[in-house]
Amino acid sequence: MKLLKALILPVLLLVVWEVAMRVSGIESDSLAMPSQIAVAFYEALRDGTILRRTAETLRAALTGLAIGGGSALIVSIVFGLIPAAARLAQFSVEVLRPVPAVALIPVAILTLGFGYAMEVSLVAFATFWPVLIYGQSAIVNIEPQLLDVSRVLRLSTLGRVTKVVLPATLPRYFVAFRLATAVSLIVAVTVEIAANPLGIGYELMTASQSLHPDLMFALVLWIGIVGWVLNGALLLAQRRLFGPAAMVELAR
Amino acid sequence: MCAATATFQGSEATIMNNVAPTPRAGAATAAPLIAFHGVSHVFGTRPVLQDINLTIGKSEFVCMVGPSGCGKTTMLRMVGGLQAPAAGEVTFAGKRVTGPAQEISFMFQDYSKALLPWRTAAGNVSLALEANGVPAAQRAERIKDLLGKVGLAGHAEHFPAQLSGGMQQRVQIARCLAQEPSVLLMDEPFGALDAMTRQALQDEILRIIQASRTTVVFVTHDLEEAIYLGDRVVALYPNPGRIAQVFEVDLPKPRNQLTTRESPAFLRLRRALFDFIREGEA
Numbered sequence: 001m002k003l004l005k006a007l008i009l010p011v012l013l014l015v016v017w018e019v020a021m022r023v024s025g026i027e028s029d030s031l032a033m034p035s036q037i038a039v040a041f042y043e044a045l046r047d048g049t050i051l052r053r054t055a056e057t058l059r060a061a062l063t064g065l066a067i068g069g070g071s072a073l074i075v076s077i078v079f080g081l082i083p084a085a086a087r088l089a090q091f092s093v094e095v096l097r098p099v100p101a102v103a104l105i106p107v108a109i110l111t112l113g114f115g116y117a118m119e120v121s122l123v124a125f126a127t128f129w130p131v132l133i134y135g136q137s138a139i140v141n142i143e144p145q146l147l148d149v150s151r152v153l154r155l156s157t158l159g160r161v162t163k164v165v166l167p168a169t170l171p172r173y174f175v176a177f178r179l180a181t182a183v184s185l186i187v188a189v190t191v192e193i194a195a196n197p198l199g200i201g202y203e204l205m206t207a208s209q210s211l212h213p214d215l216m217f218a219l220v221l222w223i224g225i226v227g228w229v230l231n232g233a234l235l236l237a238q239r240r241l242f243g244p245a246a247m248v249e250l251a252r
Numbered sequence: 253m254c255a256a257t258a259t260f261q262g263s264e265a266t267i268m269n270n271v272a273p274t275p276r277a278g279a280a281t282a283a284p285l286i287a288f289h290g291v292s293h294v295f296g297t298r299p300v301l302q303d304i305n306l307t308i309g310k311s312e313f314v315c316m317v318g319p320s321g322c323g324k325t326t327m328l329r330m331v332g333g334l335q336a337p338a339a340g341e342v343t344f345a346g347k348r349v350t351g352p353a354q355e356i357s358f359m360f361q362d363y364s365k366a367l368l369p370w371r372t373a374a375g376n377v378s379l380a381l382e383a384n385g386v387p388a389a390q391r392a393e394r395i396k397d398l399l400g401k402v403g404l405a406g407h408a409e410h411f412p413a414q415l416s417g418g419m420q421q422r423v424q425i426a427r428c429l430a431q432e433p434s435v436l437l438m439d440e441p442f443g444a445l446d447a448m449t450r451q452a453l454q455d456e457i458l459r460i461i462q463a464s465r466t467t468v469v470f471v472t473h474d475l476e477e478a479i480y481l482g483d484r485v486v487a488l489y490p491n492p493g494r495i496a497q498v499f500e501v502d503l504p505k506p507r508n509q510l511t512t513r514e515s516p517a518f519l520r521l522r523r524a525l526f527d528f529i530r531e532g533e534a
Contacts (some may be wrong), residue, residue, distance in 0.1 A: 061528040078385065143254075143365045145360055145362060145365040145366055146365065146366075146368065147333060148358075148360070149360070149366055149368075149379075150334060151333075151351075151352050152333075152334065152352050153352075153354075153379060153380050153383040153384075153427075153431065154352050154354065154383055154384075155379075155382075155383045156383075157385060159382065161381070163368075163379065164368065167368065167370050168368075194367060
């Protein structure tokens with residue numbers, strides 16, 4: 001029922017779009033009818049283009065996320081445990097963080113050339129910051145008494161991190177990674193559109209330049225679906241992992 | 253130093269000067285286990301403790317009472333190695349306290365923040381065993397014993413959120429005992445519990461420490477609780493925290509929630525402490 005309601009508006013828009021184009025008889029190089037888009041989508045899906053390009057984009061995005069988010073996880077824990085290190089790095093973080101990843105595309109092309117390496121490194125750069133900032137605030141917000149408990153029990157530094165700090169901050173880190181996942185997809189597709197001959201973004205650019213509005217729109221729609229599925233999967237995982245009673249499984 | 257020595261009516265209860273506790277018969281021996289030597293402390297510019305001198309004997313149960321801001325929790329944290337004094341020193345068994353020690357365990361007031369919410373009761377007790385390097389194979393047995401000791405045998409797999417406040421404090425007691433301490437530091441451990449649960453836990457803690465002859469330093473707001481539990485009650489003045497008087501509690505043991513609290517000696521001591529605290533606030 002909920003799904004049905006949610007579909008009313010998009011379906012209605014598609015019908016209006018289709019009918020309007022058929023009635024007016026527009027012949028266009030920049031627009032396509034929903035039916036044409038559906039056919040183009042089906043074709044691209046059938047010949048494997050979409051899946052191959054999607055795999056390329058996801059490979060770059062998720063590798064970059066793993067590198068960027070993973071290192072931010074470690075750095076934020078180090079900053080949390082050694083406040084002096086955090087203070088020392090604060091200026092550098094504040095200067096580097098606002099640099100848009102897109103602005104580094106020329107730098108990456110020059111130093112790494114085209115291909116996965118440059119795309120991955122740009123995604124890593126872009127995803128590093130949200131995870132670092134969220135992670136630092138998560139660690140600062142750990143219940144101080146839990147840290148007292150770990151001191152009184154004389155847990156080792158490793159024990160303190162794995163048994164208290166990480167389980168206590170995991171839900172917040174998870175939110176940070178959800179945010180960073182969205183960023184990774186945006187940056188990956190942007191880099192592909194702007195420069196890199198890879199993935200959905202490149203296919204999208206090619207469709208546009210070769211005057212294939214049907215495929216172009218199909219791909220735009222597809223990117224939306226990919227982002228939606230990715231976020232949905234993470235939300236589901238979050239609910240599974242951090243449900244009221246299920247917070248435990250993580251600590252074990 | 254502080255107040256002059258005064259003697260009370262009756263032989264059961266006497267007020268002692270804080271610096272020279274007389275050796276007595278009973279649980280405590282004269283050998284000092286914990287000692288404050290001229291300890292002062294400041295938070296920022298605010299003095300919280302001023303020239304504290306106090307010795308606590310082995311197997312003694314010492315309660316510290318006083319209004320907020322008298323630094324009683326700070327004193328406890330110093331013994332626990334969580335806080336270094338700005339001046340003076342705190343010693344344990346003759347050695348300066350520089351950090352937490354296996355022999356000293358600390359029980360926190362706020363149980364909801366002292367237990368790991370993502371671990372079960374058993375898991376929380378296990379944390380102390382893990383920290384002490386107890387091999388995994390021996391932990392299950394030890395946890396079972398400890399939870400049984402505090403009356404939580406059937407709740408091993410429950411999470412803190414599924415337990416009542418009293419039960420959560422029992423988990424904390426079990427975790428403290430898992431450390432096999434010779435000193436138990438308790439920071440208003442029963443302050444947030446209802447009266448019935450509090451009394452049950454008071455008796456529980458007396459029973460447990462009597463068997464193990466553990467030394468206890470117990471911080472509380474509740475004067476009656478202090479008299480009921482303690483061998484001595486240390487009364488502090490606030491701003492900055494100073495020891496005002498030390499009250500000797502010579503009530504017979506084991507104590508009983510009804511008869512002890514109804515005994516003339518208990519009531520006299522209660523009156524003296526109440527008067528004393530009121531004077532301090534005036």
